[in-house]
Amino acid sequence: MRAALVQMTSGDDPADNLRQARGYLREATAGGADFVLTPEVTNCLSASCAVQERALQRQDADPTLAALRAEAAELGIWLLIGSLALKTDDPDGRFANRSFLIAPDGGIAAWYDKIHMFDVQISETETYRESDGYRPGDRAVLAQTPFGAVGLSVCYDLRFAHLYRGLAQAGAEILTVPAAFSPVTGAAHWEPLLRARAIETGCYVLAPAQCGLHPASEGRARRTHGHALAVSPWGEVLADAGAAPGIVYVDLNRQEVARARARVPSITHDRPFAPPA
DSSP states (O other): OEEEEEEEOOOSOHHHHHHHHHHHHHHHHHTTOSEEEOOTTSSOOOSOHHHHHHHOOBGGGOHHHHHHHHHHHHHTOEEEEEEEEEBOOOTTOOBEEEEEEEOTTSOEEEEEEOOSOOEEEOSSSOEEEHHHHBOOOOOOOEEEETTEEEEEOOGGGGGOHHHHHHHHHTTOSEEEOOBOOOHHHIIIIIHHHHHHHHHHHTOEEEEOEEEEEOOOSSSOOOEEEOOOEEEOTTSOEEEEOTTSSEEEEEEOOHHHHHHHHHHOOGGGOOOOOOOOO
8 A cells, every 4th residue: 555645835725725635636646646645724724713714614515625535536545634624513613623534435434623722832922722713523533444444633633642542552553643733843843753653553654744834815824844754653754755845655564563563562551550649
């Protein structure tokens, strides 16, 4: 199974982002990929609530989801739409940050709402309050595929090791971490955390990413870290997309998962313990 990790620079125009994404899907398929993964907020990356309110749609009316499902069916590929920002029926008006696994027939095999919200103050000038605009999910998601069980996650989830341990203990062999990581935290933590999640679980970790300076028609233009990564079950970096848009490829072998877990079967060694006094 050949996987292709897409690295792109989404702006706040969903139509333009869809054009980019469709081009990457076709390029990845021409490159031999059977499984293509796009980054977090593939459809719209914006810091403006006003822009999001105008641009975003509900799931059943979202043109990006419909078009990418059709593209996956036409190309006959598995597709992880890293996430889409979507309107919901929540009374408080918050959006969903929703990841979709699409089967080769275009059907939605699984979907997952990002659980952990990026509410941080990185510096005096860089603050994020994701929970102001997005409501968190409340369930872990594992999807069965012919090439292995896939555990879904999104971006800031990466810092919560228990989520990935739970997915691995439930059978995950591949963990997906689509992201739009901050340049500051990305430079310090992105690769170490991805490698740690692979080492702890004996899973492949596939992390497509947003990169660069994102076009903004209104409000603050965001920058993201890039460096889409594929990590082996033994913790080795197999592919790194660097800082520019593009695609990197990795060949997946389920036997590597079995080998890593046979060498260090730590996901079977949990023991109960009392909390600190």
